[in-house]
Amino acid sequence: xxxxxxxxxxxxxxxxxxxxxxxxxxxxxxxxxxxxxxxxxxxxxxxxxxxxxxxxxxxxxxxxxxxxxxxxxxxxxxxxxxxxxxxxxxxxxxxxxxxxxxxxxxxxxxxxxxxxxxxxxxxxxxxxxxxxxxxxxxxxxxxxxxxxxxxxxxxxxxxxxxxxxxxxxxxxxxxxxxxxxxxxxxxxxxxxxxxxxxxxxxxxxxxxxxxxxxxxxxxxxxxxxxxxxxxxxxxxxxxxxxxxxxxxxxxxxxxxxxxxxxxxxxxxxxxxxxxxxxxxxxxxxxxxxxxxxxxxxxxxxxxxxxxxxxxxxxxxxxxxxxxxxxxxxxxxxxxxxxxxx
Amino acid sequence: xxxxxxxxxxxxxxxxxxxxxxxxxxxxxxxxxxxxxxxxxxxxxxxxxxxxxxxxxxxxxxxxxxxxxxxxxxxxxxxxxxxxxxxxxxxxxxxxxxxxxxxxxxxxxxxxxxxxxxxxxxxxxxxxxxxxxxxxxxxxxxxxxxxxxxxxxxxxxxxxxxxxxxxxxxxxxxxxxxxxxxxxxxxxxxxxxxxxxxxxxxxxxxxxxxxxxxxxxxxxxxxxxxxxxxxxxxxxxxxxxxxxxxxxxxxxxxxxxxxxxxxxxxxxxxxxxxxxxxxxxxxxxxxxxxxxxxxxxxxxxxxxxxxxxxxxxxxxxxxxxxxxxxxxxxxxxxxxxxxxxxxxxxxxxxxxxxxxxxxxxxxxxxxxxxxxxxxxxxxxxxxxxxxxxxxxxxxxxxxxxxxxxxxx
Numbered sequence: 001x002x003x004x005x006x007x008x009x010x011x012x013x014x015x016x017x018x019x020x021x022x023x024x025x026x027x028x029x030x031x032x033x034x035x036x037x038x039x040x041x042x043x044x045x046x047x048x049x050x051x052x053x054x055x056x057x058x059x060x061x062x063x064x065x066x067x068x069x070x071x072x073x074x075x076x077x078x079x080x081x082x083x084x085x086x087x088x089x090x091x092x093x094x095x096x097x098x099x100x101x102x103x104x105x106x107x108x109x110x111x112x113x114x115x116x117x118x119x120x121x122x123x124x125x126x127x128x129x130x131x132x133x134x135x136x137x138x139x140x141x142x143x144x145x146x147x148x149x150x151x152x153x154x155x156x157x158x159x160x161x162x163x164x165x166x167x168x169x170x171x172x173x174x175x176x177x178x179x180x181x182x183x184x185x186x187x188x189x190x191x192x193x194x195x196x197x198x199x200x201x202x203x204x205x206x207x208x209x210x211x212x213x214x215x216x217x218x219x220x221x222x223x224x225x226x227x228x229x230x231x232x233x234x235x236x237x238x239x240x241x242x243x244x245x246x247x248x249x250x251x252x253x254x255x256x257x258x259x260x261x262x263x264x265x266x267x268x269x270x271x272x273x274x275x276x277x278x279x280x281x282x283x284x285x286x287x288x289x290x291x292x293x294x295x296x297x298x299x300x301x302x303x304x305x306x307x308x309x310x311x312x313x314x315x316x317x318x319x320x321x322x323x324x325x326x327x328x329x330x331x332x333x334x335x336x337x338x339x340x341x
Numbered sequence: 342x343x344x345x346x347x348x349x350x351x352x353x354x355x356x357x358x359x360x361x362x363x364x365x366x367x368x369x370x371x372x373x374x375x376x377x378x379x380x381x382x383x384x385x386x387x388x389x390x391x392x393x394x395x396x397x398x399x400x401x402x403x404x405x406x407x408x409x410x411x412x413x414x415x416x417x418x419x420x421x422x423x424x425x426x427x428x429x430x431x432x433x434x435x436x437x438x439x440x441x442x443x444x445x446x447x448x449x450x451x452x453x454x455x456x457x458x459x460x461x462x463x464x465x466x467x468x469x470x471x472x473x474x475x476x477x478x479x480x481x482x483x484x485x486x487x488x489x490x491x492x493x494x495x496x497x498x499x500x501x502x503x504x505x506x507x508x509x510x511x512x513x514x515x516x517x518x519x520x521x522x523x524x525x526x527x528x529x530x531x532x533x534x535x536x537x538x539x540x541x542x543x544x545x546x547x548x549x550x551x552x553x554x555x556x557x558x559x560x561x562x563x564x565x566x567x568x569x570x571x572x573x574x575x576x577x578x579x580x581x582x583x584x585x586x587x588x589x590x591x592x593x594x595x596x597x598x599x600x601x602x603x604x605x606x607x608x609x610x611x612x613x614x615x616x617x618x619x620x621x622x623x624x625x626x627x628x629x630x631x632x633x634x635x636x637x638x639x640x641x642x643x644x645x646x647x648x649x650x651x652x653x654x655x656x657x658x659x660x661x662x663x664x665x666x667x668x669x670x671x672x673x674x675x676x677x678x679x680x681x682x683x684x685x686x687x688x689x690x691x692x693x694x695x696x697x698x699x700x701x702x703x704x705x706x707x708x709x710x711x712x713x714x715x716x717x718x719x720x721x722x723x724x725x726x727x728x729x730x731x732x733x734x735x736x737x738x739x740x741x742x743x744x745x746x747x748x749x
Contacts, residue, residue, distance in 0.1 A: 200722075285575075
């Protein structure tokens with residue numbers, strides 16, 4: 001393609017990427033290194049239905065001049081990134097000095113919100129991704145063998161978990177695993193423990209979230225793999241069959257290699273998505289047991305006093321985290337591209 | 342057709358009564374606020390006004406949008422309905438208009454205690470009061486010869502009897518959901534221990550002390566008699582447990598207790614045994630372990646005087662004493678002139694009579710509330726002791742308060 005043509009061809013995309021991706025990132029980075037001005041506090045009398053009392057309030061006149069002088073706020077550099085709510089460098093160093101062994105150090109880390117959230121997020125990401133790939137593949141292979149009258153119906157039902165909005169899906173499961181719900185009661189019966197409660201146990205909550213994650217994401221890998229199966233050359237399978245390959249050998253040596261590029265694609269999307277796990281944590285009310293970086297952003301912005309700088313710093317950390325997760329795949333793609341080039 | 346329209350107009354004017362004739366506004370009114378029956382009633386009253394465009398956005402997420410919605414110039418929302426905790430965020434950003442001139446012009450119906458004055462200026466008009474108080478099943482307590490508990494220690498003793506008699510496995514209910522609710526229960530309990538959150542005159546937190554530990558230990562003991570899922574139970578879930586007859590004693594919001602047993606499908610014994618008393622005390626201080634709240638409306642700073650006037654007049658219609666009737670009276674403990682408390686309002690009235698403290702209005706209290714909500718769940722699950730949980734809260738609060746410029 002001529003450079004000129006290419007330029008006009010790519011312009012709309014480049015422009016919208018600039019406006020909707022690049023500029024917000026610049027804005028988030030800026031907000032994360034600035035914080036609000038130091039508040040000028042004054043004591044005043046405040047009165048209401050329950051009498052009068054001394055209350056501390058912000059001196060708006062004094063604060064206003066500060067704000068007008070520097071509308072962006074105070075420049076604090078990386079201070080927010082390093083504070084206790086984020087990377088907590090001081091606390092980590094302290095824990096490293098004080099703890100006697102590695103296990104004590106880890107339990108100290110677990111007490112810091114960022115590292116606890118990373119513990120859950122990474123476990124979630126790296127269990128959900130392979131399980132959903134496997135499940136999606138199994139569904140795709142099975143559906144592909146159905147006769148064509150049944151296929152449509154089965155595909156529709158297999159896609160349902162993805163169609164249902166994540167919040168609704170997690171709420172349905174949340175009520176079912178309640179200790180008085182149908183799944184909760186069943187689990188109590190299986191375990192022979194009438195006091196068993198999924199929602200009260202951290203490890204069972206994690207299992208519940210992971211099961212939900214796989215349930216919700218499997219249709220995505222299913223539909224991609226199913227599409228891939230339609231391009232599988234029939235003659236290849238036939239010749240393998242003539243050579244005496246059984247079904248397992250055909251799947252392993254022909255179907256799987258054929259779908260491998262798609263695996264990379266699905267894994268890429270899933271790693272990104274799962275690292276930003278959010279809706280299930282809200283839907284399952286599980287913030288006592290499991291949190292994620294996205295949940296922190298929500299929490300910082302949802303309190304009565306919003307922490308914009310903190311939320312921005314967490315957003316930047318999320319972007320960095322996703323970049324690190326995707327690095328191996330991106331490097332591989334780049335090498336493939338170079339080899340071909 | 343014309344006859345039908347005329348009949349419709351006639352019946353509409355009859356239904357809205359005198360308000361229809363008297364409330365004429367000239368300007369834009371746009372209200373954002375929380376979502377519960379009493380607020381719906383007020384906003385419906387405001388919407389009866391004619392002559393201007395009146396819109397409302399009532400949602401439980403109102404706090405997430407009211408600051409942004411009132412920051413622009415002109416502000417999207419001309420008014421935010423807030424409580425004593427949530428006015429702080431609007432005050433911090435200087436988004437509220439002093440109301441003294443409007444009160445003088447149009448506020449003849451207001452009682453002096455409805456005016457929320459900060460530094461001598463009226464910043465909000467309160468229309469209802471609220472507090473958490475004890476709600477219980479009188480039938481279950483009577484059956485086992487238990488007197489109505491007045492303190493949390495007596496609740497524990499009663500819960501022990503109810504469990505041992507095999508009446509209920511989890512007799513205590515509580516909105517202990519990790520986050521805002523759990524933090525609120527700590528605020529109640531800590532006030533009951535006569536604790537203070539901040540060092541006087543500064544934003545420096547001080548809760549890691551004997552009173553804080555005692556408050557947490559009491560919460561832990563209570564949770565032993567709660568449904569094991571208590572960290573996922575907000576007020577709605579706790580009410581559902583009470584309605585199903587699974588809970589005999591709980592601390593509940595007055596605004597929710599009033600209509601607690603008025604939905605369909607509630608067992609008869611739950612309806613008959615439903616009883617309300619005042620807030621409980623804890624420890625030896627004799628202070629009530631609860632907080633007083635008011636709900637009221639504010640008017641945005643960044644709007645024209647015309648719109649501010651229209652908004653104020655619409656609200657005056659919404660909280661007009663003439664709108665108190667059999668339907669609206671039980672919805673809340675109204676601060677409106679002429680309101681006489683119903684039987685179900687006595688919980689909130691007892692809270693006021695027991696000198697319960699109002700929820701603190703410091704600009705940094707919201708940050709402490711968030712820190713409490715995030716850091717206390719480890720202790721409630723038995724993963725760490727009370728002192729280290731409180732140390733975590735203090736550390737989380739300090740980081741947030743530094744960011745917001747309250748601490749250096």
